[in-house]
Amino acid sequence: xxxxxxxxxxxxxxxxxxxxxxxxxxxxxxxxxxxxxxxxxxxxxxxxxxxxxxxxxxxxxxxxxxxxxxxxxxxxxxxxxxxxxxxxxxxxxxxxxxxxxxxxxxxxxxxxxxxxxxxxxxxxxxxxxxxxxxxxxxxxxxxxxxxxxxxxxxxxxxxxxxxxxxxxxxxxxxxxxxxxxxxxxxxxxxxxxxxxxxxxxxxxxxxxxxxxxxxxxxxxxxxxxxxxxxxxxxxxxxxxxxxxxxxxxxxxxxxxxxxxxxxxxxxxxxxxxxxxxxxxxxxxxxxxxxxxxxxxxxxxxxxxxxxxxxxxxxxxxxxxxxxxxxxxxxxxxxxxxxxxxxxxxxxxxxxxxxxxxxxxxxxxxxxxxxxxxxxxxxxxxxxxxxxxxxxxxxxxxxxxxxxxxxxxxxxxxxxxxxxxxxxxxxxxxxxxxxxxxxxxxxxxxxxxxxxxxxxxxxxxxxxxxxxxxxxxxxxxxxxxxxxxxxxxxxxxxxxxxxxxxxxxxxxxxxxxxxxxxxxxxxxxxxxxxxxxxxxxxxxxxxxxxxxxxxxxxxxxxxxxxxxxxxxxxxxxxxxxxxxxxx
Amino acid sequence: xxxxxxxxxxxxxxxxxxxxxxxxxxxxxxxxxxxxxxxxxxxxxxxxxxxxxxxxxxxxxxxxxxxxxxxxxxxxxxxxxxxxxxxxxxxxxxxxxxxxxxxxxxxxxxxxxxxxxxxxxxxxxxxxxxxxxxxxxxxxxxxxxxxxxxxxxxxxxxxxxxxxxxxxxxxxxxxxxxxxxxxxxxxxxxxxxxxxxxxxxxxxxxxxxxxxxxxxxxxxxxxxxxxxxxxxxxxxxxxxxxxxxxxxxxxxxxxxxxxxxxxxxxxxxxxxxxxxxxxxxxxxxxxxxxxxxxxxxxxxxxxxxxxxxxxxxxxxxxxxxxxxxxxxxxxxxxxxxxxxxxxxxxxxxxxxxxxx
Numbered sequence: 001x002x003x004x005x006x007x008x009x010x011x012x013x014x015x016x017x018x019x020x021x022x023x024x025x026x027x028x029x030x031x032x033x034x035x036x037x038x039x040x041x042x043x044x045x046x047x048x049x050x051x052x053x054x055x056x057x058x059x060x061x062x063x064x065x066x067x068x069x070x071x072x073x074x075x076x077x078x079x080x081x082x083x084x085x086x087x088x089x090x091x092x093x094x095x096x097x098x099x100x101x102x103x104x105x106x107x108x109x110x111x112x113x114x115x116x117x118x119x120x121x122x123x124x125x126x127x128x129x130x131x132x133x134x135x136x137x138x139x140x141x142x143x144x145x146x147x148x149x150x151x152x153x154x155x156x157x158x159x160x161x162x163x164x165x166x167x168x169x170x171x172x173x174x175x176x177x178x179x180x181x182x183x184x185x186x187x188x189x190x191x192x193x194x195x196x197x198x199x200x201x202x203x204x205x206x207x208x209x210x211x212x213x214x215x216x217x218x219x220x221x222x223x224x225x226x227x228x229x230x231x232x233x234x235x236x237x238x239x240x241x242x243x244x245x246x247x248x249x250x251x252x253x254x255x256x257x258x259x260x261x262x263x264x265x266x267x268x269x270x271x272x273x274x275x276x277x278x279x280x281x282x283x284x285x286x287x288x289x290x291x292x293x294x295x296x297x298x299x300x301x302x303x304x305x306x307x308x309x310x311x312x313x314x315x316x317x318x319x320x321x322x323x324x325x326x327x328x329x330x331x332x333x334x335x336x337x338x339x340x341x342x343x344x345x346x347x348x349x350x351x352x353x354x355x356x357x358x359x360x361x362x363x364x365x366x367x368x369x370x371x372x373x374x375x376x377x378x379x380x381x382x383x384x385x386x387x388x389x390x391x392x393x394x395x396x397x398x399x400x401x402x403x404x405x406x407x408x409x410x411x412x413x414x415x416x417x418x419x420x421x422x423x424x425x426x427x428x429x430x431x432x433x434x435x436x437x438x439x440x441x442x443x444x445x446x447x448x449x450x451x452x453x454x455x456x457x458x459x460x461x462x463x464x465x466x467x468x469x470x471x472x473x474x475x476x477x478x479x480x481x482x483x484x485x486x487x488x489x490x491x492x493x494x495x496x497x498x499x500x501x502x503x504x505x506x507x508x509x510x511x512x513x514x515x516x517x518x519x520x521x522x523x524x525x526x527x528x529x530x531x532x533x534x535x536x537x538x539x540x541x542x543x544x545x546x547x548x549x550x551x552x553x554x555x556x557x558x559x560x561x562x563x564x565x566x567x568x569x570x571x572x573x574x575x576x577x578x579x580x581x582x
Numbered sequence: 583x584x585x586x587x588x589x590x591x592x593x594x595x596x597x598x599x600x601x602x603x604x605x606x607x608x609x610x611x612x613x614x615x616x617x618x619x620x621x622x623x624x625x626x627x628x629x630x631x632x633x634x635x636x637x638x639x640x641x642x643x644x645x646x647x648x649x650x651x652x653x654x655x656x657x658x659x660x661x662x663x664x665x666x667x668x669x670x671x672x673x674x675x676x677x678x679x680x681x682x683x684x685x686x687x688x689x690x691x692x693x694x695x696x697x698x699x700x701x702x703x704x705x706x707x708x709x710x711x712x713x714x715x716x717x718x719x720x721x722x723x724x725x726x727x728x729x730x731x732x733x734x735x736x737x738x739x740x741x742x743x744x745x746x747x748x749x750x751x752x753x754x755x756x757x758x759x760x761x762x763x764x765x766x767x768x769x770x771x772x773x774x775x776x777x778x779x780x781x782x783x784x785x786x787x788x789x790x791x792x793x794x795x796x797x798x799x800x801x802x803x804x805x806x807x808x809x810x811x812x813x814x815x816x817x818x819x820x821x822x823x824x825x826x827x828x829x830x831x832x833x834x835x836x837x838x839x840x841x842x843x844x845x846x847x848x849x850x851x852x853x854x855x856x857x858x859x860x861x862x863x864x865x866x867x868x869x870x871x872x873x874x875x876x877x878x879x880x881x882x883x884x885x886x887x888x889x890x891x892x893x894x895x896x897x898x899x900x901x902x903x904x905x906x907x908x909x910x911x912x913x914x915x916x917x918x919x920x921x922x923x924x925x926x927x928x929x930x931x932x933x934x935x936x937x938x
Contacts, residue, residue, distance in 0.1 A: 479665065479667050481663040481665055481667045482667045482669060484629070484632065484634045484661065484663065485661055485662075485663060485667055485725075485728075486680065486684075487633075487634070487653065487654040487655055488632050488654040488657065488659050488661040488729075489680055489684055489728065489732060490655050490681055490684040490685045490732065491655065491680070491681075491684035492655060492684070495684055499680070500669060503671045504671060
């Protein structure tokens with residue numbers, strides 16, 4: 001019978017479909033298990049086991065250790081302070097940028113985002129050039145005041161770390177709060193006015209509740225970034241002040257004490273997970289309240305023609321403030337590029353750094369050829385991107401079976417399982433991740449001979465959450481009814497994927513790919529931790545050589561990174577949304 | 583001839599029955615309107631017919647063939663969902679061709695059918711446009727053309743007029759009607775608007791509580807609704823549920839929310855509601871009230887001019903807040919000057935009361 005034959009082919013296809021999904025799930029789970037979850041378990045093993053003596057005593061020693069306690073306090077304290085200062089500058093800046101309309105506003109917002117998307121090591125270089133002992137600000141200060149003491153001292157001081165963190169993260173606050181301000185329905189404000197509420201009351205009862213979730217979400221993000229800060233603290237504050245990240249690194253790589261390192265990593269992981277979960281809750285709330293809303297804030301255009309002094313003064317104040325914020329965030333980046341053309345020694349040409357770089361002479365501090373560094377950076381980033389995209393597509397493919405479950409009005413179990421499985425990598429700092437990988441694989445010959453494999457794996461695990469999110473964001477925009485219609489028109493599952501889903505998410509895939517490329521390009525913590533002397537990328541090259549007399553070569557490398565990263569993010573910006581999440 | 587036979591269909595969502603043992607026959611070539619308030623399960627029924635949702639129990643036969651477990655790909659149904667979902671990355675031509683290409687027809691056949699269906703739907707001048715470049719009404723025509731292109735066994739339309747602006751609605755409804763008749767396509771048309779049902783239906787199935795409660799020609803249901811709820815869903819004016827019934831020596835006394843009605847006969851069966859046509863009322867201007875008639879006292883709430891000679895008066899019923907009666911009368915008949923907030927006495931002959 002024709003009917004029974006049709007039914008058979010359909011059942012066979014359904015079976016094949018199930019089989020592929022099962023295969024995809026197995027592949028994904030085994031990757032995550034072997035390179036993320038097993039290493040994590042290994043950390044716990046080390047953290048709670050001891051070859052010598054009583055575990056309880058050792059743990060007590062670790063907990064009550066002065067250095068550890070001091071570092072924990074410093075990590076918290078500087079993260080709180082940095083977040084607070086970011087809020088003080090970022091909130092009004094976000095408000096002004098939402099409220100005032102002027103030429104080049106979009107450009108300014110994008111420029112403000114640049115420090116955030118740059119590799120930490122580039123940001124650090126810019127910071128050194130601008131605020132270092134012989135940096136621009138201090139040179140100007142010294143020549144103005146004729147004093148020999150610098151205005152700002154960033155080495156070994158808390159101010160230095162906080163300043164660097166504020167500079168790095170301020171755009172998070174600005175970018176997240178701009179849409180929050182814009183989403184406030186101005187009609188609500190007008191209605192409250194007609195009901196007799198004064199400005200303070202309107203702010204307290206109408207505006208504050210609506211932006212609060214955004215502000216909290218943004219603050220939690222900044223807190224997590226500064227809490228996990230590694231490169232900046234390692235360079236600026238070490239050995240006087242250290243974050244837990246730096247301490248973990250040192251207790252594995254400098255003075256090996258695996259128990260202590262693992263125990264610290266566990267603390268770090270738990271704290272991070274808590275913050276990330278709170279963040280996800282608030283982020284969801286703020287997204288819900290913003291859903292389907294359009295920009296409603298009445299914008300103001302700067303006006304100077306009217307003879308109202310208070311308005312002119314206020315406008316001038318706002319402009320001055322915005323210029324100051326712009327200078328603060330963008331000057332160090334510009335400084336890197338400019339400084340890379342200023343000779344360190346008399347007789348060097350302006351292009352000395354670039355010439356040295358492209359002539360490929362070995363740099364003695366690095367024991368490596370500069371072009372090798374560039375090559376390493378690029379192919380590591382390329383492979384990481386491919387693997388990341390593969391994994392992310394598998395995740396999306398598995399989640400795609402949600403379409404099947406909608407049929408029965410149930411949420412898919414695979415979906416909830418996967419979404420939990422990828423939260424933990426998000427909450428794991430790069431040093432914790434590297435610690436796990438190191439502890440798990442350090443005795444293998446692969447680790448000795450081809451450490452780059454583990455560098456790639458850590459880059460992949462760091463970027464998979466980003467890439468998955470951008471692909472999923474595109475995927476979730478597809479109306480399920482579209483797929484329904486396609487199936488009633490006779491298109492098979494594979495045809496629907498090829499003709500409908502893929503064309504509609506390809507932008508998301510490109511954005512995800514660019515993200516993971518940019519992340520891998522500038523990744524410092526895990527790379528430095530795992531590879532150290534054996535394998536170097538540009539980030540590590542810059543880090544190792546920047547303290548030397550010749551600034552031009554590392555800054556030329558930093559400028560290259562700036563160029564490529566900005567290119568990536570410009571493309572992302574053209575295609576979609578820049579995600580700020582961990 | 584029965585085209586589709588639905589038997590014992592049930593479907594739950596979070597333990598609540600959306601469809602509860604639903605039975606329905608759809609005739610060959612008819613346009614069946616499924617009328618019901620939102621949330622009554624009519625869209626779920628449509629999706630089950632399309633094969634998008636699998637029912638928990640029950641069966642669907644198409645031309646005497648059991649298709650209950652068929653995936654949508656094998657069913658040959660034309661499905662037009664409520665939201666206007668065209669493939670956004672394809673132009674109109676490729677949207678319409680999608681089903682034909684999925685069926686792996688030859689290029690000649692595809693071109694031929696494309697020409698036929700786009701001319702039929704009057705969208706042949708839009709072929710190279712993208713969905714974002716055309717209006718809501720045009721989108722719906724394209725969605726219809728896409729569904730019709732595969733010459734479906736059944737065409738399923740989910741509130742096809744809901745996202746169209748008022749001016750285009752009637753035109754689109756008439757197009758749907760014309761095409762359905764020309765191609766003799768068996769069509770299920772889901773809506774909550776009785777006006778749409780009036781405009782195009784062959785038969786109407788009124789749905790609530792997960793079941794088809796009454797099915798038949800629109801005028802039959804209009805004149806003879808099974809119960810009060812059906813009359814209400816049909817959008818009939820002046821229907822009221824019966825709160826209480828009793829017999830006295832004159833006949834049956836029916837208690838409604840707008841007051842009591844004394845009938846001059848004894849009712850043998852229980853009734854759920856009554857209807858009094860707006861034109862059955864007359865306005866009593868004399869002081870004397872007839873014993874034979876049913877009397878209502880009220881206050882004029884608003885006066886709507888229907889045309890040169892006729893008005894519709896909306897009357898607030900005294901002693902029954904939030905209840906009102908619509909009255910149609912010619913201007914000459916009203917002896918009083920119709921003004922809002924004037925008091926007024928209405929009378930109706932008991933024989934004019936429709937019971938159901």
